[in-house]
Amino acid sequence: MSTSTIGFTVVQPGILSLLQDAGRFGQHSIGLTNGGPLDRYSFNWVNRLCGNDQNTCAIEASIGGLTLEAQIDTQIAATGGDAPLTINGSDAASWQTHSIKTGDKIALGFSQSASRHYIAVKDGFQIDPMFGSCATVAREKLGGLNGTALQAGDSLPCLARPEAGKQSFQVPASIRPDYSGDITLRVILGYQHSLFEPIQTARFFSNDFELSDKCDRMGFRLTGPDIQSGISGMLSEGICYGAIQIPADGQPIVLLNDRQTIGGYPKIGAVLSLDIPKLTQRMPGTVIRFEAISIDEAQRQLHLANYRDQHTELIPID
Amino acid sequence: MNSHAFRIEVAGENSLIIYFGDTTAPEISTQVQQASRKLTAALGDLIIDQVTSYASLLLIFDPLRADQLFIRKVINDTLASIDTASNSDSASSQTYLELPVYYSEESGPELQLISSNSGLSVDEIIALHQSLTYRVYAIGFAPGFAFLGQVDERIATPRLSTPRLKVPRGAVGIADRQTAIYPDVSPGGWNLIGLCPTRMFNPEASPTMPVSVGDEVRFKAISKDEFHALGGEIGDYQ
Numbered sequence: 001m002s003t004s005t006i007g008f009t010v011v012q013p014g015i016l017s018l019l020q021d022a023g024r025f026g027q028h029s030i031g032l033t034n035g036g037p038l039d040r041y042s043f044n045w046v047n048r049l050c051g052n053d054q055n056t057c058a059i060e061a062s063i064g065g066l067t068l069e070a071q072i073d074t075q076i077a078a079t080g081g082d083a084p085l086t087i088n089g090s091d092a093a094s095w096q097t098h099s100i101k102t103g104d105k106i107a108l109g110f111s112q113s114a115s116r117h118y119i120a121v122k123d124g125f126q127i128d129p130m131f132g133s134c135a136t137v138a139r140e141k142l143g144g145l146n147g148t149a150l151q152a153g154d155s156l157p158c159l160a161r162p163e164a165g166k167q168s169f170q171v172p173a174s175i176r177p178d179y180s181g182d183i184t185l186r187v188i189l190g191y192q193h194s195l196f197e198p199i200q201t202a203r204f205f206s207n208d209f210e211l212s213d214k215c216d217r218m219g220f221r222l223t224g225p226d227i228q229s230g231i232s233g234m235l236s237e238g239i240c241y242g243a244i245q246i247p248a249d250g251q252p253i254v255l256l257n258d259r260q261t262i263g264g265y266p267k268i269g270a271v272l273s274l275d276i277p278k279l280t281q282r283m284p285g286t287v288i289r290f291e292a293i294s295i296d297e298a299q300r301q302l303h304l305a306n307y308r309d310q311h312t313e314l315i316p317i318d
Numbered sequence: 319m320n321s322h323a324f325r326i327e328v329a330g331e332n333s334l335i336i337y338f339g340d341t342t343a344p345e346i347s348t349q350v351q352q353a354s355r356k357l358t359a360a361l362g363d364l365i366i367d368q369v370t371s372y373a374s375l376l377l378i379f380d381p382l383r384a385d386q387l388f389i390r391k392v393i394n395d396t397l398a399s400i401d402t403a404s405n406s407d408s409a410s411s412q413t414y415l416e417l418p419v420y421y422s423e424e425s426g427p428e429l430q431l432i433s434s435n436s437g438l439s440v441d442e443i444i445a446l447h448q449s450l451t452y453r454v455y456a457i458g459f460a461p462g463f464a465f466l467g468q469v470d471e472r473i474a475t476p477r478l479s480t481p482r483l484k485v486p487r488g489a490v491g492i493a494d495r496q497t498a499i500y501p502d503v504s505p506g507g508w509n510l511i512g513l514c515p516t517r518m519f520n521p522e523a524s525p526t527m528p529v530s531v532g533d534e535v536r537f538k539a540i541s542k543d544e545f546h547a548l549g550g551e552i553g554d555y556q
Contacts, residue, residue, distance in 0.1 A: 007373050028369045029459045030519070030527050130521060140461050140500075142521065190328035193337065235340060236456060236465070238369025238376025240330040262371050262458030270330030297384050298331035 006071045007158025010150050014065030014108065018251040019125055019144040019156075020056040024133035028261045034241065035135030035143060036257050038062075038217065038280035039116045040273065042080035045171050048314065049054045049077035049097045056124035057134045059150070061117040062109040066150070068119070070100045072160055076124045079171070081114035081281060084181070096170035096317065114179035114281040125158040141216070169314035180289040182208075183278045185254075187244065188298045191267035192231055200227050204268060205290050209252065214285040217258035219245075220279055222288060226250035229254050229266035236264040242271035244290075254279060272298050274305050323351070324397055326390055332366070332381035334389060334415045336339050336397075339373040342467050342495070344453055344521070347372045351532040354395055360396045371456040374463075386518055414451075414534045415498070419490050419513035420545035421447070428509035429556055432475050432492070446470045447490075447511060447537055451496060454533045462501035464521025469497050481507030486553025488513045490537070503553065515540075517549030 001128045010017075018114025020043070037043035037060050059066070064083030065220045077097045078085050085092045086107045092098055094117075100106070108117055127134035127144065136144030145154055193201065209224035222316075227250045238246075245265045254271055271279070272293065279288070293301075329335040334352060339346040351484045354370050357377060364384045369376040379389050402450035421444040423429055436443070452466035459465075468474075474495045482505060485491070489500045493506025500506060514537075519527055529535060540548070 025366050028367045031459065031461045031463055036369075131409065136404055137426070142461070156550055188328060188331050190330060198393065235374070236458070237335065237371045237374040238329070240333040240376060240378060242330055262428040262456055267326075267329075270333075272331055294332060295328045299381050299385055302331060306382055 001131065002106060003160060004157045005160045006155045007074065007125070008068040008070055008106075008156040008285075009157065010152055010154040011067040011069050011105065011298055012065060012150055013150040014061050014067075014155070015063040017059055017061040017066045017150040017291045018128055018138075019057055019134040019150070020060045020135050021057045021133055022135075023257065024135050024137070024143070027131045028238070030262055032131060032140060032142070032315060033137055033258050033261055035133065035137040037116070037118065038257060039080055039118070039277035041277045042116065042118050044309065045095070046077050046079040046120040047124070048284050049079070049095075049169055049171065050075060050120045050124075050155055052120060052122070056251075057127050058120035058124065060119050062107055063115050064108040066117075067105060067107040067121070068156070068289060070104040070106065071155075072100055072158060073099075073101050074161060075166070075168070076100050076106065076156065077120060078117060078119050080117040083110040083111040092194045095176050097168040099166050099168065111133065113283060116277075116281055117282065121158050122161060123159040131197060139258055143272075168317040170317055172312060172315055175308075175312055177277065179278070179281045180197055182289065183275075183282065184291050185275045185279060186272040186291045186293045186298070186301075187269045187290045188272060188295050189205070190269040190293050190295070192241065193268045195231055195266070196227075196229050196268060200229065201268070203227055204252075205292055207289075209288045209290075211279070211286040211288060213285050215284070217256060219253045219255045219259055221277040222252045222254070224251065227252065227268075229268075231266040234266060236262045239263050239267070240270055241269045242273060242276055244269055244271065256280065261275070272301060274301060278300060323349070328386070328395055329376055332377040333376055334386060334393070336375045336377065336393060336395065337373060338375075340373050342455060347453060347455055347532065350375050356392065356396045356399075360392050364426065365391075369458070371458070378434070381441040390482065412534065413529070414533050414536075415529055416518050416536050416538050417514050417552055418445075418540040419514050419537045420542055420546060420550060421539050422542065424542075425513040425545075425552060426511035428475070428478075428492075429511050432473055432509055432511070436472055436477060438472060443473050443511065444539060446473050447492075447497070448539060450536075452529050452535045454529050454535065455496075457527070457531055460501060460504055464498060464527070464529050464535075466497045468495035471495065475509045477507040481505055482556060484554055484556035485510065486513070486555060488515060488518075488550060489555075490514050511553070513545065513552065515545055515548035
């Protein structure tokens, strides 16, 4: 049995660095949201690189600016956005593992275009779960070290594993995401969509929207043509991940990891989870289009993505 | 319940929402609760999470282990056998709770506003708030935030046009015909009429909440001394 020890200290916390596992599930009945990584794809691969299962606690660093100092010998990996990674001041590649020695300084610069970065350690950060998860939701004061973002001076517990293998791996270049250019988000029509006038639905699916600067872990607001649902006085109801809410101002909001679990605004459907990283990695001003798909097509896409991930091997590095 | 008493809609890639009506009523809320219990038993760990609200049940399932057609079939088969005429099922897990409230202008900054809107005196408003038994229709917005309904129409008041930046823990508010207790400090736009010393959400306690959806709640006025004796503190209003 390995024992938990201080694995890393936080030298600089950066803009917003949060301990996250896959999320907190099964707790909507007491009003708790999910939390978890905004870019689930990069999160899954950062844990794969470290040989961890997909629910292992890693760091999500938004924009960047995070500096850690290692207190143990271990392996780490980084995936996600485009902030430059350095180890002791030397450039280090993302989407691969790195062997780390006690005293090493791991630093993320700042992103230009893709803003969510994931840093994992072998066996994961050893955080006591709250309600079954270590996912940090600052609004709920739950998860992480004490329900907040990382602070300078925090100690991150890890397992001491001096015998851990030193073999490094990288994610094949062909499956690393490209976070540049306009994006199209696939939308499963749902909730109140059949109550929208056909002309409103047509406007929603045939126009460009822009990502506004009002984006946080609860939801991303878009700007674009005025979409009117014609619905008022709805009872509050459960909100699923990726749901697209259209309030009276006609401007869509995509509801994300830290969303409120219930709400009373009309919704036209929900973004396919596989497409959410395209949105959450982007900066304000990104052009966004929507494409309607059925729930059956969505479920086929989820199976295909799962099959592809399970049948993609990491590439060993000499 | 006949098979037309509910309607299933897609919500997202792995979620269906079942509607039992479109009004706030105890009978509909009871159907939502019954459906939630029956489907939990029928679907087991295929369910990842669920949200029960006023008249709907959002069911989130594992899309790699079950497709939506299977889930729909289970919903239709399971809910066809619910007997709404009998209330025995709802009584099984429903609890009744009396919550103490220190009503005052010090702890309830909107009592005057509700008084001038309604033409009622502050004492009448306080009496009306205690006069009814409320049902927990939904839990959400924040951990432990229970939506209770419905208050007497005479004290129903729309949300503040400018929400407060800071509402203290325990604040008791009214929004339209709903009433609720803020479980913790947060921003909020409800009309505040008093403070409740009972913790509505405590991650260290078991259970973490004193109420669940479907439970019944009444309020009982207490003095400032009783409020403090029960551990209450008068927090900041901003």
